[in-house]
Amino acid sequence: MAARHEEIAEELRQAIDRGEYPVGGPLPTETELSARYAVSRGTVRQAVAALTAEGRIGSRQGARRVVLGNRRSQSFAELRSFAQWAAAMGRTATGRVLEQHRRPATAEDAEKLQIKRGDEVLQVLRVRGLDGDPVLLERNVYAAWMADSVERLPAECVSVVQALYEDIGMVFAYGEHVIDAVAAGAEDARLLGIRRGSPLLRIRRVTTTPAGRPIEWSDDRYVSGTVSFTVANSIGSNPLARQAGQA
């Protein structure tokens, strides 16, 4: 947390959570904040831009900024890692590898991982649980250059993300998520202990390194009622997009 504008953003977040700036009320002006923190106006603007992107405050030219809400957004690590997310909530996560094998890349693998068709990939099927109950079925496909490190992990590994970071310093930096709902198939139902046809929340995701190199893509299916996802957007910044039909 070196950068001054990040410190200021964090102080503002906490001030909002404390109720110092009530929801629906105005934030101090940029001039006042720059005086209070002894920084230039540009630095203050970087700080409030972060809160705007998170959907915590609204902003219009000419009028004071408005506090929209105080929900806490999670770090990328917490979103990416089921185990870290569960730990942050005070719940215990479990994980078990059911299946793991290498195979040549299909056309879909090749496109998503930016590799050639037929290159070797590592496919893994995991079940994840929360406080004992199975909640999530995870189908991952890793690029070949990651396969060795993933295979070395124990079958009961709770946090894959953390293990990979500690072993080889691998950082997951970017992600694209496609969200929809599907009915549980026969295999889904058996492995999650639910009825066939039950609704599942499906998140398909591609993750890349800081250099933009794809690491893995995955198909996560959450049991209905166990997990929901939140996203904030605005007329200015719009991370959420709707897409039609099958893809």
Added chain:
Amino acid sequence: MAARHEEIAEELRQAIDRGEYPVGGPLPTETELSARYAVSRGTVRQAVAALTAEGRIGSRQGARRVVLGNRRSQSFAELRSFAQWAAAMGRTATGRVLEQHRRPATAEDAEKLQIKRGDEVLQVLRVRGLDGDPVLLERNVYAAWMADSVERLPAECVSVVQALYEDIGMVFAYGEHVIDAVAAGAEDARLLGIRRGSPLLRIRRVTTTPAGRPIEWSDDRYVSGTVSFTVANSIGSNPLARQAGQA
């Protein structure tokens, strides 16, 4: 389109879509871009910051920016409005009001719309279709100060958002979306023409004016397979958050 940094951002987006900067490849340096467009480095940084927030490019200190993908994200207007989104895809949207009545606000209404319990609200039930097939069941609750304008709309109104903008200049500026999957209830199934228990993608959202005043909240249920949502995030900016289910 006035702001220079927005123009540059749009030109970069188109250049990426044209394949001028291939996926996985580097973007020109800030210095080169500022020379090419005859603007200062700060203006270029504003432009590339927008693309970074959209997840199209990645950025690390010291290294050149990397093109992560060329997916096109819809504008906020298209996301807010089912009809505009459908039109942008070359499909025809339909809409029909099934039920509409005023009632006192419940505790849930009061919290989400920042009004007092018992204040009047307007509840509306709509079915939306794509190319003739029913796709979406929409349950909206509008704050009292919006009720008159909404009631004046025709029952078959295709685009509520656009109609409200043209009538009274109302703009939907901010939104918070909670996404999960649910099974279709008896009413859902009957109105959407699907089997009971079929998976539905549920989006609950609250929208507000540019001034941060809540306009409405709604519960949208999409038929499985018709629509999906995409969100990009990164270690730096993360609009997406996971929450434990609370029913």
Added chain:
DNA sequence: CAGAATCACTTGTCCGAACAAGTCGATGAC
């Protein structure tokens, strides 16, 4: 009294500069 004009204030845009921090290829030592 209602509506229009005014004006202080606030945010948005853009500039130019300087330094810090990190990356990556080239060079040189072992």
Added chain:
DNA sequence: GTCATCGACTTGTTCGGACAAGTGATTCTG
């Protein structure tokens, strides 16, 4: 040949200034 060092290059941070554009309350006008 391998590895560490170096240095050019690139992005990140911060400053200070200037003007444009929009808001909202006050004042003025009919």
